[in-house]
Amino acid sequence: MKTVVNVGIGGRSFIIDEDAYLKLDAYLNKFRAKTDMGYHTNEVMDDLEMRIAELFQQDLGSKSEVVNLSLVNKVIAQLGMPDGSADDGSFGNTNRTTYSSESGRVRKRFYRDSDNTIIGGVCSGLAAYLNLDIVLIRVLFVICFFCGSVGFWAYIIFWIVAPKAETAAQKCEMHGLPVTAENMSKFSHNK
Amino acid sequence: MEFNNSSVDNVRSQMRKGVLEYCILSILNKKDAYASSIISELKDANMIVVEGTLYPLLIRQKNQGLLTYRWEESTQGPPRKYYAITEKGRGQLTEMDIAWKEVVDTVELIKK
Numbered sequence: 001m002k003t004v005v006n007v008g009i010g011g012r013s014f015i016i017d018e019d020a021y022l023k024l025d026a027y028l029n030k031f032r033a034k035t036d037m038g039y040h041t042n043e044v045m046d047d048l049e050m051r052i053a054e055l056f057q058q059d060l061g062s063k064s065e066v067v068n069l070s071l072v073n074k075v076i077a078q079l080g081m082p083d084g085s086a087d088d089g090s091f092g093n094t095n096r097t098t099y100s101s102e103s104g105r106v107r108k109r110f111y112r113d114s115d116n117t118i119i120g121g122v123c124s125g126l127a128a129y130l131n132l133d134i135v136l137i138r139v140l141f142v143i144c145f146f147c148g149s150v151g152f153w154a155y156i157i158f159w160i161v162a163p164k165a166e167t168a169a170q171k172c173e174m175h176g177l178p179v180t181a182e183n184m185s186k187f188s189h190n191k
Numbered sequence: 192m193e194f195n196n197s198s199v200d201n202v203r204s205q206m207r208k209g210v211l212e213y214c215i216l217s218i219l220n221k222k223d224a225y226a227s228s229i230i231s232e233l234k235d236a237n238m239i240v241v242e243g244t245l246y247p248l249l250i251r252q253k254n255q256g257l258l259t260y261r262w263e264e265s266t267q268g269p270p271r272k273y274y275a276i277t278e279k280g281r282g283q284l285t286e287m288d289i290a291w292k293e294v295v296d297t298v299e300l301i302k303k
Contacts, residue, residue, distance in 0.1 A: 011269035035247050040254060047226060047246045050271065054227065080241020084204065 004066055010046070010053030016067040023181040024052075024072050026169060035082045044082075051079065069181065108176035111165035112158075115187075120159040128174050207238055212248060213291065214238055216284045219258055219276040226272060249274065257283055 003018040016024070031048060035041045055075045056067055080086050110129045112121035123141055127134035144151020165174045168184035177183045211233075218224060218232055226249060233239045252258050257280035263273040276284070 031243065037247060037250065040250050043250050044246045047249065047272070048243070050269075051226065051242065051246075054271075078242060080243040082243050082247045084208070084239070084241060084244045086241060 009056070010050035012053045012057065014053070014056055014067050016072075017069060019181045019185050020067055020069040020072040022168065022184045023069060023076070026179065026181070026184070027072075027076050029169075031079075031081060048079065107173065109170075109173045110162050111170055111174040112162045113171075113174060114164050114166055115171075119155070121164065122155055122158040122162065125162060125165070125174060126158070128176075208244075210291070211238060211244070212252060213284075213287045215245075215248065215252065216257065216276060216280055216287065219274055220281065220284055223273055223275040225263075226274065229274065252280070256280075 004015050005018055005021045007014055007016055007021060028045070028048075032041060032045055035044050037044060052075055055078065056071065059071055059074075060067070077086065108129060111125050113124035113128055114121055116124035116134065118138070123137045124134050126132075127137045130137075141151055141155060144154065163170075165171045168187040169179045171187040172179045172183045214233060214236075215229060218229055224232075226245070229249075230239070230242050230245055233245070234242075239245065249258070253260065256277060258274055258276050260272040260274045262270040264270050
């Protein structure tokens with residue numbers, strides 16, 4: 001059994017598997033970022049979405065079937081990126097050689113964890129980044145709060161500087177997981 | 192050698208990129224077309240590998256006034272964009288024809 005999502009693409013509605021939806025959403029975001037044509041970007045995205053709808057329709061025919069991950073992958077391979085490169089399935093990583101040459105090592109980034117917050121999500125973000133127990137980090141911060149103002153200011157600075165992990169892709173990066181549809185679906189469930 | 196092959200590929204893709212806009216105008220000069228038929232013609236001619244390249248180009252050329260589109264009703268699904276070349280586009284195409292001939296002639300001359 002799988003969760004499905006109802007989406008409107010290019011003026012048509014489709015029922016799409018959740019993993020396929022996340023993959024398509026990540027692809028569209030990446031395409032948008034790479035197009036970079038100011039306010040004309042929306043026009044390009046409209047055209048692209050219409051083409052995606054056309055290709056989905058062609059494949060599904062008149063059957064009212066669900067768009068699955070393999071169809072989405074096929075369409076993405078056909079469409080590719082605005083600069084003519086193929087989509088490598090990762091999000092926000094424009095350089096595909098560095099991605100593969102690090103033999104699966106994924107860039108980990110420091111985000112504030114929006115799912116586990118007490119104040120600003122700094123401790124939980126730090127725990128995810130350093131792979132430490134969140135309780136340990138919190139206890140350390142509380143001790144620092146009482147021993148002078150250093151802990152307080154450190155927390156405030158982290159709060160200001162670190163972005164909040166809001167999208168599923170950012171949450172993957174926060175935990176150091178590769179940004180794949182499968183990993184992203186882990187985080188979209190506990191929203 | 193691996194390195195040589197990839198640099199040849201790079202040059203080839205650069206060349207194609209350079210004449211892609213010229214090709215789009217040439218296709219529309221023959222007859223008006225949907226984006227999908229422009230794509231399939233370019234694909235058949237091995238001009239593009241992925242379709243994504245084309246959409247930003249079409250919008251850019253439209254904004255430059257080289258081409259225009261109208262909405263055509265289709266039998267199934269919503270209306271689709273039907274592209275056509277403008278007078279300005281024709282003018283540019285004529286200039287591109289001349290420039291293309293010059294490039295080809297120059298290269299031939301140098302190779303002799």
